[in-house]
Amino acid sequence: MLQKGIESDGINHMTNIVHCRIDFRLIHGQVVTKWLKMKEATLIMIIDDELSKDEFLGMVYKMAAPRGYEVLILSIEDALKMRDSIEDKRIFILFKNIETASEAVKHGFRLESLQVGGLEGKPGKTSVFHHFPVDENDCDLLKGIENAGTHVFFQTVPGENEVELSSVLQKMKEKSK
Amino acid sequence: MSQKLNIIVMNHGEFGTWLIKSAEMIVGEIKDVYAFSLTEGKSIENLIKEVTETFDTLNGETVLLTDMYGGTPNNAALVIQQKYQCRLICGMNLPILLELILIRDRDDVSLDVLIKNCVAAGKKSIESCISPISSI
Numbered sequence: 001m002l003q004k005g006i007e008s009d010g011i012n013h014m015t016n017i018v019h020c021r022i023d024f025r026l027i028h029g030q031v032v033t034k035w036l037k038m039k040e041a042t043l044i045m046i047i048d049d050e051l052s053k054d055e056f057l058g059m060v061y062k063m064a065a066p067r068g069y070e071v072l073i074l075s076i077e078d079a080l081k082m083r084d085s086i087e088d089k090r091i092f093i094l095f096k097n098i099e100t101a102s103e104a105v106k107h108g109f110r111l112e113s114l115q116v117g118g119l120e121g122k123p124g125k126t127s128v129f130h131h132f133p134v135d136e137n138d139c140d141l142l143k144g145i146e147n148a149g150t151h152v153f154f155q156t157v158p159g160e161n162e163v164e165l166s167s168v169l170q171k172m173k174e175k176s177k
Numbered sequence: 178m179s180q181k182l183n184i185i186v187m188n189h190g191e192f193g194t195w196l197i198k199s200a201e202m203i204v205g206e207i208k209d210v211y212a213f214s215l216t217e218g219k220s221i222e223n224l225i226k227e228v229t230e231t232f233d234t235l236n237g238e239t240v241l242l243t244d245m246y247g248g249t250p251n252n253a254a255l256v257i258q259q260k261y262q263c264r265l266i267c268g269m270n271l272p273i274l275l276e277l278i279l280i281r282d283r284d285d286v287s288l289d290v291l292i293k294n295c296v297a298a299g300k301k302s303i304e305s306c307i308s309p310i311s312s313i
Contacts, residue, residue: 024220029189029248060255064247121218131217 016086020093020111022101023118026051027064027071027094031117034158036069041092046073047104048096076104098134102141105148113151115162116142128171129163130156139172178288181237182281184210185228186269187250188243193269200274207278209237215250224253232261238288240277242269264292272302 019039023032026046036044044065051058052075062071070089074082093111095101101114116132119125125133132154134142142165146152152165186193193212201207213228232239241258243251246267254265266273276298280286286294 025249027247028252029245033247056259057256060252063255064252066247119218120220133218 016089016091017093017111018090019115020095020101020113021115021117022095022098024096024120025118026096027061031157032094033066035117036066036092038158039090039092041069041090043070043072043086043089044092044094045079046071046094046096047076047079048073048100049075049077051096052078076100076107076109079104080108098138098141102145105145105150110148111145111150113153114145116152116154117156126175128168128175130154132168134168134172136172139169143169178238178281178286178291179284181209182277182288182291183235183237183239184242184274184277185231185239185263186210186212186242186274187215187224187228187254188212188269189215189248189250192244193242196269196271196274199271200278203275204278210278213250215248215253221249221253221256224250225256228253228257229260232257232263239263240292241265242274242277243267244269264288266292266296266299268299270299270302273299 018041019035021032021035026032027044035041046061051061052073058073061073065071069092072082095104097120098116105111119132119134119138121127121131121133125135125138127133142152146165154163154165154168155161186197188196191212191214193214197207197210197212211231213224213231215224239261241254241263243254243265244267245251251265251267254267257263258265273295276295277291280291280294
């Protein structure tokens, strides 16, 4: 599933991705700071088509970032284009939601692992554990990401147990019975 | 201040609601103060919407109080501050809220001075108390 304009191998070349997280609050408080420190990241890359066009809200998130980190807010297309020009950085990728992460993977991003850290509550979604509201569509998208070779797990803060996607899918199945 | 000062409190969870109740234990009923909570699962966009809906009904000056810089309530407050004329103090605590309430009606104090004094009052209020027994 290659998008027009991406190089023919469709492979993401950003080999220095140290962490990849879905968090609908993006850069917020001490949660993300803890992860940034743990992973020794140097650059925060928010990948979100809408946010890349919202200059003001983008500025708010850049201001919210702890000192010492570079922050880039890019559309999926631009993030893919930039992949080879980012050297000597330890990249921490943030997606706002499952849909965007799924699109990025479909457009050629290869992620070793994807941490689901925070999800927005919406009507029709149920929390199978802790506070991770998901619906069938979310599960399908996450399954798709896992099938592309990414380890998908749920975890909010360091120290908390990682919960595998398979556990969440199992719980969803049980709940729908 | 010669004009009315509204206080909008924005925090994680119900911190603001309860902080206001605590302040009321000390100074009695407080008017023109509004609390907004960022609850689990609520997006920044929804919080901004809730606050701006109230903001649109207010007259006079407004100050936003948030719990901490970098948190989503403060990120929301920064967005609101761009669209609406208002002040913003992050890292709110009880002394700051009390200072605002007690001084806002004084005609001889401008908004600039009030905000400055509140920040100073908040900072000054934080200290580690030494135990007379163990000198810790």
